[in-house]
Amino acid sequence: MSNVAVTYAKRMSKLKASEIREILKVTESPEMISFAGGLPAPELFPVKEIIEVNRIVLEEAADSALQYSTTEGFAPLRRWIAERMNTTQGTAFDADNILITHGSQQSLDLSGKVFLDEGDVLLCESPTYLAAITAFRAYGVHFVSVPTDDDGMKTDELEKLINETDRVKAIYVIPNFQNPTGRTWALERRKELARLSAAYGVVVIEDNPYGELRFAGEALPSVKSFDTDGNVLITGTFSKIFCPGYRIGWIAGDKDIIKKYVLAKQGTDLQCNTLAQMQIAKYLELYDIDAHIRTIRSVYKTRRDLMVKMMENEFPEGVTFTRPQGGLFAWVELPSHVNARDVLIKSLEEKVAFVPGGSFFPNGGHENTMRLNFSNMPEERIVEGMKRLAKVLRAFI
Amino acid sequence: MSNVAVTYAKRMSKLKASEIREILKVTESPEMISFAGGLPAPELFPVKEIIEVNRIVLEEAADSALQYSTTEGFAPLRRWIAERMNTTQGTAFDADNILITHGSQQSLDLSGKVFLDEGDVLLCESPTYLAAITAFRAYGVHFVSVPTDDDGMKTDELEKLINETDRVKAIYVIPNFQNPTGRTWALERRKELARLSAAYGVVVIEDNPYGELRFAGEALPSVKSFDTDGNVLITGTFSKIFCPGYRIGWIAGDKDIIKKYVLAKQGTDLQCNTLAQMQIAKYLELYDIDAHIRTIRSVYKTRRDLMVKMMENEFPEGVTFTRPQGGLFAWVELPSHVNARDVLIKSLEEKVAFVPGGSFFPNGGHENTMRLNFSNMPEERIVEGMKRLAKVLRAFI
Numbered sequence: 001m002s003n004v005a006v007t008y009a010k011r012m013s014k015l016k017a018s019e020i021r022e023i024l025k026v027t028e029s030p031e032m033i034s035f036a037g038g039l040p041a042p043e044l045f046p047v048k049e050i051i052e053v054n055r056i057v058l059e060e061a062a063d064s065a066l067q068y069s070t071t072e073g074f075a076p077l078r079r080w081i082a083e084r085m086n087t088t089q090g091t092a093f094d095a096d097n098i099l100i101t102h103g104s105q106q107s108l109d110l111s112g113k114v115f116l117d118e119g120d121v122l123l124c125e126s127p128t129y130l131a132a133i134t135a136f137r138a139y140g141v142h143f144v145s146v147p148t149d150d151d152g153m154k155t156d157e158l159e160k161l162i163n164e165t166d167r168v169k170a171i172y173v174i175p176n177f178q179n180p181t182g183r184t185w186a187l188e189r190r191k192e193l194a195r196l197s198a199a200y201g202v203v204v205i206e207d208n209p210y211g212e213l214r215f216a217g218e219a220l221p222s223v224k225s226f227d228t229d230g231n232v233l234i235t236g237t238f239s240k241i242f243c244p245g246y247r248i249g250w251i252a253g254d255k256d257i258i259k260k261y262v263l264a265k266q267g268t269d270l271q272c273n274t275l276a277q278m279q280i281a282k283y284l285e286l287y288d289i290d291a292h293i294r295t296i297r298s299v300y301k302t303r304r305d306l307m308v309k310m311m312e313n314e315f316p317e318g319v320t321f322t323r324p325q326g327g328l329f330a331w332v333e334l335p336s337h338v339n340a341r342d343v344l345i346k347s348l349e350e351k352v353a354f355v356p357g358g359s360f361f362p363n364g365g366h367e368n369t370m371r372l373n374f375s376n377m378p379e380e381r382i383v384e385g386m387k388r389l390a391k392v393l394r395a396f397i
Numbered sequence: 398m399s400n401v402a403v404t405y406a407k408r409m410s411k412l413k414a415s416e417i418r419e420i421l422k423v424t425e426s427p428e429m430i431s432f433a434g435g436l437p438a439p440e441l442f443p444v445k446e447i448i449e450v451n452r453i454v455l456e457e458a459a460d461s462a463l464q465y466s467t468t469e470g471f472a473p474l475r476r477w478i479a480e481r482m483n484t485t486q487g488t489a490f491d492a493d494n495i496l497i498t499h500g501s502q503q504s505l506d507l508s509g510k511v512f513l514d515e516g517d518v519l520l521c522e523s524p525t526y527l528a529a530i531t532a533f534r535a536y537g538v539h540f541v542s543v544p545t546d547d548d549g550m551k552t553d554e555l556e557k558l559i560n561e562t563d564r565v566k567a568i569y570v571i572p573n574f575q576n577p578t579g580r581t582w583a584l585e586r587r588k589e590l591a592r593l594s595a596a597y598g599v600v601v602i603e604d605n606p607y608g609e610l611r612f613a614g615e616a617l618p619s620v621k622s623f624d625t626d627g628n629v630l631i632t633g634t635f636s637k638i639f640c641p642g643y644r645i646g647w648i649a650g651d652k653d654i655i656k657k658y659v660l661a662k663q664g665t666d667l668q669c670n671t672l673a674q675m676q677i678a679k680y681l682e683l684y685d686i687d688a689h690i691r692t693i694r695s696v697y698k699t700r701r702d703l704m705v706k707m708m709e710n711e712f713p714e715g716v717t718f719t720r721p722q723g724g725l726f727a728w729v730e731l732p733s734h735v736n737a738r739d740v741l742i743k744s745l746e747e748k749v750a751f752v753p754g755g756s757f758f759p760n761g762g763h764e765n766t767m768r769l770n771f772s773n774m775p776e777e778r779i780v781e782g783m784k785r786l787a788k789v790l791r792a793f794i
Contacts (some may be wrong), residue, residue, distance in 0.1 A: 006600050006628055007566070008657060009514045009536070015660045025467075042460040050463070054451040063439040066447070066640035070422070102499060106666040113535065117406045118515075134664035138510065139406070169404070203403050231403055243463035245671035260405060263412045267531035269503040273670050274642035 014137050019359045020130060023344075027353040033385035036353040038179065038328050039376040044296055045243050046287065053282040057275065065275045071266045073100025073250075074277035080284050081236065081250050088211065089234065090225030091252070098252050099261045100272050103244070104209045106265075107235040107251040108132050111170070111205050112139040113264040114257070120169035123161060125153055127360030127369070129179045129207065132172055141169070143362035150322075152185030155192040162200050170203040171196075175223060177210040177327025180360045180371035184325055187220050194226035206234040209249075210327035212241050212293055215301035217325040230254035238280055240328070241293050246276045297326075300375050304330070306382050307374040314390035316397045321372075328375040331357065334368040338396045341367060346395070350388040411534045416756045417527060420741075424750040430782035433750040435576065435725050436773040441693055442640050443684070450679040454672065462672045468663045470497025470647075471674035477681050478633065478647050485608065486631065487622030488649070495649050496658045497669050500641070501606045503662075504632040504648040505529050508567070508602050509536040510661040511654070517566035520558060520599075522550055524757035524766070526576045529569060529604065538566070540759035547719075549582030552589040559597050567600040572620060574607040574724025577757045577768035581722055584617050591623035601629040606646075609638050609690055611723035612698035627651035635677055637725070638690050643673045694723075697772050701727070703779050704771040711787035713794045718769075725772040728754065731765040735793045738764060743792065747785040 020036065027034040057065050072078065078095035085091045101107045108131070116122065118140030124132070126145030133143065144165055146153045152175060162168050173193065175185035185193075197204045206223045224234040230253065237249035251261055265271070283289070304323075307330060311321050318335045334340060340356035347354065357369025377385065417433065424431040454462050469475065475492035482488045498504045505528075513519065515537030521529070523542030530540065541562055544554045549572060559565050570590065572582035582590075594601045603620045621631040627650065634646035648658055662668070680686070701720075704727060708718050715732045731737060737753035744751065754766025774782065 006512070006598065006654065009510065009512050011514075012511060012657055012660070015664060017660060018663055037465065039465055042464050045459055045463045047455055047459040047463070050459075051452055051455045054455070055448055058444055058448045058451070062442055062444040062447075064642075066442045066444070066642040067439050068434065068436055068636075068641045102666040105664075109665045113406065114409060115403070115406050117408075131664065131667070138661070138664050201403065239465075243672075244465045245461075245463040247666065247668070247670045257403065260409055263409070263414060264535070266415055267412060267502075267528065267535050268506045268665075269499040269644065270528070271644070273644045273673055275640075276670055276673065 011138050011140060015134065018131060018134060020355050023353055023355060026348065032351050032353055033377060033381050033388070034353045035372040035374070035377065035385060036355050037376060038373055040240055040244060041299060041375055044299060046283070046292060049283060049287050050279070053279045053286065057278045057282050061278065065278045067274065069271055069274045071262050071271045073098070073272060074274065074281055077277050077281040080281065081252070085234070085236065085252060090221035091234070093252055096255050097258060098250050099258050099265065100277060101249045101251055101265070102269065102272055103239060103247045103249045104207065104235050104237045105131055105135065107249055108135040108205070108207065110251065110261050110264050110268070111233065112136050113268070114260050115170055115203055116141050119167060121165055121167050122170050122172055123158065123168060124172045124362065125174065125178065127180055127357060127366065128172065128362065129174060130359050132207065133362045136172070145361065145363060150183055152183065152189040153193065155189050155196065158193070159196055162196065162202060168202055170205055172205045172207065173223065174207045176208055177213065177324050177329070179327070180329055180355070180357060181331040182322045182324030182327055182329045184220070190220065190223045191226045193223050194228070194232060197227065197231045198229040202231065204232040206232055208234055209237045209240055213297060213300060213328070214326035215297040215304070230257065233257065241289065241296065242280060242283070246280065248272060248276055248280055300328070303374040303377070303379065303382055306379055307372065307386060310383060310386035310390070314386060316394045318397055319393060328373050330372045330374060332370040332372060334370070334393070335397060336368050339367045340370045343370070343392060343396055346392045347389055350392060352385045352388045354389070408535050408537060412531065415528060415531060417752050420750055420752060423745065429748050429750055430774060430778050430785070431750045432769040432771070432774065432782060433752050434773060435770055437637055437641060438696060438772055441696060443680070443689060446680060446684050447676070450676045450683065454675045454679050458675065462675045464671065466668055466671040468659050468668045470495070470669060471671065471678055474674050474678040477678065478649070482633065482649060487618040488631070490649055493652050494655060495647050496655050496662065497674060498646045498648055498662070499666065499669055500636060500644045500646040501604065501632050501634045502528055502532065504646055505532040505602070505604065507648065507658050507661050507665065508630060509533050510665070511657050512567055512600055513538050516564060518562050518564050519567050519569055520555065520565060521569045521759065522571065522575065524577055524754060524763065525569065525759065526571060526604065527756050530759045533569070542758065542760060547580055549580065549586040550590065552586050552593065555590070556593055559593065559599060565599055567602055568594065569602045569604065570620065571604045573605055574610065574721050574726070576724070577726055577752070577754060578728040579719045579721025579724055579726045581617070587617065587620045588623045590620050591625070591629060594624065594628045595626040599628065603629055603631040605632055606634045606637055607724035610694060610697060610725070612694040612701070614722040627654065630654065638686065638693065639677060639680070643677065645669060645673055645677055697725070700771040700774070700776065700779060703776055704769065704783060707780060707783035707787070711783060713791045715794055716790060725770050727769045727771060729767040729769060731767070731790070732794055733765050736764045737767045740767070740789060740793055743789045744786055747789060749782045749785045751786070
């Protein structure tokens with residue numbers, strides 16, 4: 001078993017282990033205060049209700065719940081998602097606009113499979129979601145970062161890049177409480193992105209895992225709601241409003257495009273877990289998910305407020321940070337001479353973990369940035385962890 | 398939403414909907430007698446036990462069961478699989494040899510991602526598993542069919558093809574109760590395949606979804622058990638011995654290679670459903686899966702015996718068929734002038750479904766073949782369905 005000399009596919013040389021997942025392995029010890037992962041607060045999981053829906057689904061429909069099913073996904077769940085998106089995202093979907101996926105990550109991977117050829121260019125925010133880079137990189141694309149400010153991609157710069165760049169195939173964006181920065185796109189930028197997508201025939205992947213988690217400011221319509229030509233695909237997930245362990249999300253868009261996603265998923269893994277889909281549908285039928293989401297928002301708001309207050313009070317001069325209106329993450333910029341990877345080494349000695357921001361830039365650089373998660377730790381640990389982190393930062397600055 | 402003019406990736410032009418999945422949609426009406434799908438018998442699902450383990454896992458460990466977890470999979474489940482394979486497949490694995498996947502189909506897709514570049518050649522049995530063709534086709538490979546008889550691939554012909562063909566990257570085989578033919582490879586052919594894999598440095602994907610379902614003849618060691626160089630990967634799944642709705646399978650092999658699969662899976666969908674993995678592990682801890690598998694084998698043997706008897710008694714002269722020693726499928730060859738797709742049209746009028754065999758040949762032809770599933774229908778429906786199918790066949794021959 002030790003003479004292996006196989007040749008891997010070329011794409012494998014581009015993949016490396018997720019830095020976040022490697023850091024998460026270190027943070028598994030209970031004394032570690034972790035601002036690293038994008039983990040929801042486990043104490044909010046609706047455990048009692050899940051035990052109940054598990055039992056009901058199996059008593060009512062075990063034959064179908066445990067059997068193979070369609071690639072498209074469980075029809076009642078697809079209908080619920082379509083209606084939900086019509087209410088919250090300003091879309092006009094029915095069930096056939098929705099494919100159930102194995103979490104948002106699969107929505108991104110399938111987007112690569114459906115649209116991206118080797119050598120294509122993908123335009124993305126700067127910084128952008130690390131695991132999206134990993135997913136798309138496997139398809140051999142080049143990443144071009146679009147200059148981004150607190151209102152989202154600068155759409156005038158975006159248009160220039162579309163015009164100047166060969167083989168632009170798709171634009172990847174996270175308009176709500178972006179990972180990693182926590183930023184939210186302004187309304188005008190959303191409209192303008194949809195316009196550019198139609199004008200230039202460029203696909204937009206609108207990744208929206210956190211859209212339901214707004215705890216401040218006013219809800220804004222999705223980019224998809226301004227889409228005139230059907231070029232915009234939008235993702236969603238139950239990971240952040242229910243439980244990530246279920247691995248159930250979706251991709252939504254034009255019905256002809258979704259048919260292509262169905263084909264791609266069929267060869268990839270046939271279908272999602274039938275039981276999990278039926279359990280979530282039963283939960284949505286029997287319980288009030290809006291009340292549950294209100295609880296999540298309220299807890300995350302308290303934690304965000306606390307983390308921002310700690311940053312304001314404890315972080316040294318020269319450190320700037322975002323004040324997100326929702327989601328899971330805040331973003332920190334250190335003075336340019338400070339490398340956040342060095343900070344992490346010291347911080348781990350103090351039993352505090354975070355993710356250095358450099359990994360979120362597909363073409364490197366920006367090593368003076370950090371991503372902080374505020375959803376996963378209870379208040380007293382946020383206070384303690386931020387005190388320790390501030391102390392480490394003061395030693396660097 | 399109707400002006401879509403997006404450009405898909407080139408690979409999408411090679412994908413088409415699974416004929417089986419399209420036929421399965423027609424067979425959903427309860428009066429249809431279906432020999433089409435590869436569906437386990439739902440009346441054997443351990444429903445009571447599953448309700449129990451769902452409850453126990455959530456009461457004991459909801460925080461972790463509903464949360465994100467590692468890409469590799471739930472450690473106790475990986476350990477169980479390693480030990481199981483060491484017992485049944487003659488391997489020498491520990492947990493690090495195992496990656497939990499979203500069913501065997503994902504094991505195949507990830508194999509494509511890890512190993513296959515556009516233009517590579519994949520050698521396969523003739524016929525072979527339809528959905529494996531779909532999975533590998535997305536990576537732009539060429540299929541070369543290796544002449545195959547009742548003992549498996551003809552390994553002398555295989556060696557000739559390895560020598561004569563450029564860019565042979567991998568060999569895909571299903572040695573136990575093959576899908577679609579029900580055939581099982583002879584011992585010598587297994588040894589010889591392992592030898593050729595080492596001698597020529599060619600990867601072998603040994604797909605083994607049905608290995609546990611032997612109800613006649615003697616168990617044979619896996620190809621992997623004869624692997625000297627670590628080039629052989631072997632799949633497994635809980636779909637056929639537990640429930641397919643869970644979508645939990647695995648890929649096993651050399652630890653360095655499995656690390657590459659872990660990387661590939663990380664970008665594809667992060668990880669499998671945490672709760673599902675823990676529920677299966679709890680089932681394996683609390684209940685006797687061997688007793689459960691004995692029940693499955695016994696029921697499938699009865700159904701296989703019945704289907705073979707019906708074919709012997711009712712099918713017209715000139716029709717030949719396999720007598721599988723396990724698994725889910727029998728394979729039928731009609732006289733060469735009869736097209737099984739025409740037979741299917743008439744058969745569906747009689748409310749009997751099956752899958753025409755032509756789709757299982759990656760390079761076409763062989764339209765006079767059919768795949769019959771015997772696991773899913775109870776005995777009286779097998780008798781009735783086979784009577785009707787025989788009547789249709791007699792009209793053609």
